Amino acid sequence: MRFFMPTELLDGENCVGKYSEKFSALGKKALIVTGKKSARENGSFEDVTTALDKQGIAWTEFAEVEENPSVETVMKGRDAAIQSEADFIVGIGGGSPLDAAKAIALMAAHPDAGADSLYGGDLDSEALPMAAVPTTCGTGSEATGVAVLTRHELKTKGSIPYRIFPKVAFIDGKYLVDAPMSLILSTAVDALAHIIESYFMLKADDYSRMAALHGLKVWTRSKPVLLGERYINAQDRKNLMCASTLAGMAIAQTGTSIPHALSYPLTYDLGIPHGKAVGYFLGGFLEAAPDEGKWELLSTGGFRNLSEFKGFLKKLLGEVAVTEEALNRGYEMVKDDPKRMECSIFQVGHEGLRKIVYEHN
Numbered sequence: 583m584r585f586f587m588p589t590e591l592l593d594g595e596n597c598v599g600k601y602s603e604k605f606s607a608l609g610k611k612a613l614i615v616t617g618k619k620s621a622r623e624n625g626s627f628e629d630v631t632t633a634l635d636k637q638g639i640a641w642t643e644f645a646e647v648e649e650n651p652s653v654e655t656v657m658k659g660r661d662a663a664i665q666s667e668a669d670f671i672v673g674i675g676g677g678s679p680l681d682a683a684k685a686i687a688l689m690a691a692h693p694d695a696g697a698d699s700l701y702g703g704d705l706d707s708e709a710l711p712m713a714a715v716p717t718t719c720g721t722g723s724e725a726t727g728v729a730v731l732t733r734h735e736l737k738t739k740g741s742i743p744y745r746i747f748p749k750v751a752f753i754d755g756k757y758l759v760d761a762p763m764s765l766i767l768s769t770a771v772d773a774l775a776h777i778i779e780s781y782f783m784l785k786a787d788d789y790s791r792m793a794a795l796h797g798l799k800v801w802t803r804s805k806p807v808l809l810g811e812r813y814i815n816a817q818d819r820k821n822l823m824c825a826s827t828l829a830g831m832a833i834a835q836t837g838t839s840i841p842h843a844l845s846y847p848l849t850y851d852l853g854i855p856h857g858k859a860v861g862y863f864l865g866g867f868l869e870a871a872p873d874e875g876k877w878e879l880l881s882t883g884g885f886r887n888l889s890e891f892k893g894f895l896k897k898l899l900g901e902v903a904v905t906e907e908a909l910n911r912g913y914e915m916v917k918d919d920p921k922r923m924e925c926s927i928f929q930v931g932h933e934g935l936r937k938i939v940y941e942h943n
C-alpha cells in the first residue's frame with residue numbers, strides 16, 4: 583500500500599494571512615492564476631495579495647482562466663509567467679483555476695516545450711512551486727497532482743499525464759460565504775463522486791479509503807444544508823471544504839472512474855457544471871457496485887438504502903438537461919476504453935455501462 587500526498591494543508595479561518603510566510607518559501611515573484619471575477623469577489627484575491635505584500639513578494643496576475651480551461655489558456659498563462667519572471671504560482675479558485683495553475687507551473691518550467699507536450703507525456707514533472715487556495719468545495723485539486731483541461735481538438739476534457747502537487751494549500755471555508763447555493767451543491771456532489779468512485783478503484787486501499795470514508799463522514803454533517811433544511815453556517819462551510827480536500831486526497835491515490843469519464847461530453851457539449859454532470863451517473867454507478875462496499879458507503883453517509891441515496895442525489899441535482907447525443911458520445915468514448923472500464927474492483931461490461939448511462943440515474 584502507498585499513500586502519497588506531499589502538499590502541506592493549512593486549514594482554518596484566515597489561514598492565508600496567518601501563514602503568509604509560507605509564500606516566502608516558494609519564491610520571490612508570484613504569478614497569481616485565477617478566474618475572471620470570483621477571487622476578487624470572495625476575498626481570496628485580496629487575502630493572497632495582502633499576504634504577498636506583507637512578505638515583500640512581487641506579484642502579477644493572470645486572471646483569464648475560463649470554466650473548464652483550455653490548453654490555449656494554459657499556454658497564455660505560461661507566457662505570462664515567463665514575461666513576469668515568476669518563480670512560483672499561486673492558484674486561486676475552483677478546479678478550473680487550480681488545474682490551470684498546475685499546468686502553467688509545469689509549462690513555465692519547460693519554456694521551450696510546445697502545447698503538444700501537455701498531453702504528450704514527454705516532459706519530466708518538474709514545475710514551478712505552487713500554492714493553492716480553493717474557493718469551492720468539490721474539486722479537491724489542492725490535494726491532488728491532477729490537472730484536467732479541455733481539449734478542443736478532441737471535444738472533451740482529460741487529465742494531463744503529469745502529477746503536479748501544490749507545495750502548500752490554504753483551506754478556508756469563508757471563501758464560500760457568497761457562493762451561490764447552486765455552486766455549493768454542484769461542487770459538493772463532485773466531492774461525493776470523488777469519494778464513491780475512489781472507494782471502488784483497483785488502486786484503492788485502506789489508506790485511500792481512510793481519506794474517502796472520513797471525507798464522507800465530514801461531508802454528511804452538512805447534508806441538511808444541502809437538502810435546504812437549514813441555513814448554511816461557518817461550520818458547514820468548513821466541513822464541506824474539508825470533505826472536498828479529503829476526497830481529493832483519496833483520488834490523488836486512485837484516480838476517478840466511470841461517472842467522471844461519462845461526464846465530460848455533458849460538460850463539453852452542453853455546458854453542464856462538472857459536479858452536476860458527474861452526479862447524473864453516480865446513482866447508477868453505486869447501484870452496479872458490489873454490495874459490501876455499497877453498504878459501507880451508504881451507511882457512512884447516513885442512507886438507509888440505495889433508493890434513498892438516489893432520491894437525495896436527484897433533489898440536490900435538480901433537473902440535469904442531458905441530450906441523447908451527449909449520453910451516446912459518453913457511452914461510446916468509455917465502452918471500449920480499458921483505462922475506464924477496467925479501473926474498478928468490479929466490471930460493469932457494455933450492458934452495465936448502458937444501464938448507468940441510460941437507465942439508473
Ligand SMILES: [Fe+2]
Binds near residue numbers: 720721772776856860
Ligand atoms: Fe471531479
